[in-house]
Amino acid sequence: MESQQTHTNNSSHNLSLPLIDFTTEENVTPGTDSWVSACEEVRHALEDHGGFLALYDKVGSEVYESVYSSMEQLFDLPVETKKRNTTQKPIFSYSGQLSRIPLYESVGIVHALSVDECRNFTHVMWPQGNHSFCESVNSYAKQLQGLDQVVKRMLFESYGIENKKLECLLDSTDYVLRGYKYRTPKAGESNLGVAPHSDTAFLTILNQKVEGLGVKLKNGDWFEVGVSPSLYLVMGGDALMVWSNNRIPACEHRVLVNSKTERYSMGLLSYINKIMEAQEEFVDDQNPLHYKPFDHYGYLRFFLSDEALKSDSRIKAYCGI
Numbered sequence: 143m144e145s146q147q148t149h150t151n152n153s154s155h156n157l158s159l160p161l162i163d164f165t166t167e168e169n170v171t172p173g174t175d176s177w178v179s180a181c182e183e184v185r186h187a188l189e190d191h192g193g194f195l196a197l198y199d200k201v202g203s204e205v206y207e208s209v210y211s212s213m214e215q216l217f218d219l220p221v222e223t224k225k226r227n228t229t230q231k232p233i234f235s236y237s238g239q240l241s242r243i244p245l246y247e248s249v250g251i252v253h254a255l256s257v258d259e260c261r262n263f264t265h266v267m268w269p270q271g272n273h274s275f276c277e278s279v280n281s282y283a284k285q286l287q288g289l290d291q292v293v294k295r296m297l298f299e300s301y302g303i304e305n306k307k308l309e310c311l312l313d314s315t316d317y318v319l320r321g322y323k324y325r326t327p328k329a330g331e332s333n334l335g336v337a338p339h340s341d342t343a344f345l346t347i348l349n350q351k352v353e354g355l356g357v358k359l360k361n362g363d364w365f366e367v368g369v370s371p372s373l374y375l376v377m378g379g380d381a382l383m384v385w386s387n388n389r390i391p392a393c394e395h396r397v398l399v400n401s402k403t404e405r406y407s408m409g410l411l412s413y414i415n416k417i418m419e420a421q422e423e424f425v426d427d428q429n430p431l432h433y434k435p436f437d438h439y440g441y442l443r444f445f446l447s448d449e450a451l452k453s454d455s456r457i458k459a460y461c462g463i
């Protein structure tokens with residue numbers, strides 16, 4: 143947290159990523175003045191940088207410590223075991239040993255909000271059982287979903303979009319909880335954990351146990367995210383850019399790994415399981431419609447194709463008008 147405080151100068155020469163407080167009851171209670179101004183902050187941060195930092199204390203240090211120690215146990219399993227978990231959805235369940243980014247490994251737990259799904263996942267990884275893994279992952283995912291939904295509610299409200307549409311979006315959302323591990327670079331090896339990119343998700347909420355996560359601000363500077371159980375990076379992904387008809391840019395971020403400490407981080411990513419269109423609120427004469435109706439899982443399948451690799455903007459290549 144200390145490092146965050148040193149970045150609060152908002153002059154145009156020294157931009158920082160806005161830090162928005164979700165820990166006070168008034169800020170997260172619809173109808174209060176604080177709620178209305180928090181909604182504005184969320185909207186401006188997303189429009190400016192595609193993301194912001196959330197101060198959010200619902201996870202607590204106990205769950206934070208136990209979920210990260212669970213992740214250590216998970217990544218310590220043999221690669222063959224980690225690969226055992228598969229999903230019908232075109233979301234990587236396990237990703238690692240990639241020549242482009244050799245330090246990186248990631249495991250996705252689809253529907254981690256359901257205790258049953260967490261149990262199934264845990265059983266696949268540890269047939270003998272691992273109760274604390276199941277418990278901590280499920281409660282962590284639930285707390286992150288709370289933040290995800292409040293952010294979406296704020297966003298809809300600040301644009302004056304009716305509540306029914308929010309409910310419909312939330313009902314059509316699939317969540318994936320992802321754990322990331324980065325080994326330290328060997329002598330002569332690059333310290334690049336993940337190259338600059340935007341996520342394919344609608345919204346991503348990331349937290350890290352070890353520093354390394356950077357966000358590109360609208361002036362092009364890289365902002366380094368701090369480490370704390372109550373600090374979460376909220377980022378719009380490609381799907382939010384489609385939904386907002388380019389009003390909200392997909393947040394560019396990257397990971398650098400320091401030479402001494404293995405890095406762990408975790409994120410909750412949301413995907414839309416129905417065809418989604420850019421909202422009419424964002425389309426007018428000055429802002430023509432930029433995207434065709436969008437099939438999120440279709441996009442994920444496209445994203446992994448050879449054709450997509452050739453294009454400089456995969457989202458435009460997939461559904462741009």
Ligand SMILES: O=C(O)CCC(=O)C(=O)O
Nearest residue numbers: 322336348350355397407
């Ligand atoms: O490790 C992190 O903090 C972020 C990883 C990431 O951006 C990704 O895999 O898309």
Ligand SMILES: [Fe+2]
Nearest residue numbers: 339340341395
């Ligand atoms: Fe990412």
